[in-house]
Amino acid sequence: MTELMKLPYAQDALEPAISKETISYHYGKHHRGYVDNLNKLVEGTAYADMKLEDIIREAGQDFPRDSQGRELGTQYCPGRGSPLFVNAAQVYNHNLYWESLRPEE
Numbered sequence: 001m002t003e004l005m006k007l008p009y010a011q012d013a014l015e016p017a018i019s020k021e022t023i024s025y026h027y028g029k030h031h032r033g034y035v036d037n038l039n040k041l042v043e044g045t046a047y048a049d050m051k052l053e054d055i056i057r058e059a060g061q062d063f064p065r066d067s068q069g070r071e072l073g074t075q076y077c078p079g080r081g082s083p084l085f086v087n088a089a090q091v092y093n094h095n096l097y098w099e100s101l102r103p104e105e
Contacts, residue, residue, distance in 0.1 A: 001039055001042075001048065002035055002038050002039055002042075002052055002055075002088075002091060003035065004031060004032050004035045005095050005098065005099075007023075007027060007098055008098065008099060009101075009102070009103050011023045011024050011027070013103035014101060014103055018101075027094075027098070030094070031090075031091070031094040031098075034087050034090040034091045034094065035091055037083070037087045038055075038084070038087040038088055038091055041083060041084045041087060042055065042084070047059070047084065052088060052091060052092055052095075053092070055084065055088040056085065056088045056089055056092060059082055059084040059085035059088055060085050060089075
């Protein structure tokens with residue numbers, strides 16, 4: 001099960017660059033939504049006990065392939081990719097985003 005990461009700062013710590021309301025909405029709605037969706041998708045599957053990075057690696061193998069087994073990837077099929085991969089990747093991307101931001105000292 002993947003958990004919503006704890007923000008490394010208060011939700012108002014990035015003001016005025018990013019408002020508390022923006023952080024609250026993006027973290028509390030979007031990021032939490034990806035975590036919740038991912039957990040629903042992995043429930044009762046072999047993915048349930050995997051680390052996030054392993055889920056991404058495994059689910060990323062689900063991209064469409066041509067008749068010779070070559071991955072077509074998202075550049076060929078935009079918006080494609082399993083919901084499992086998309087939600088896991090979004091959780092990872094959001095974790096990285098929050099961790100890369102720092103309040104002024």
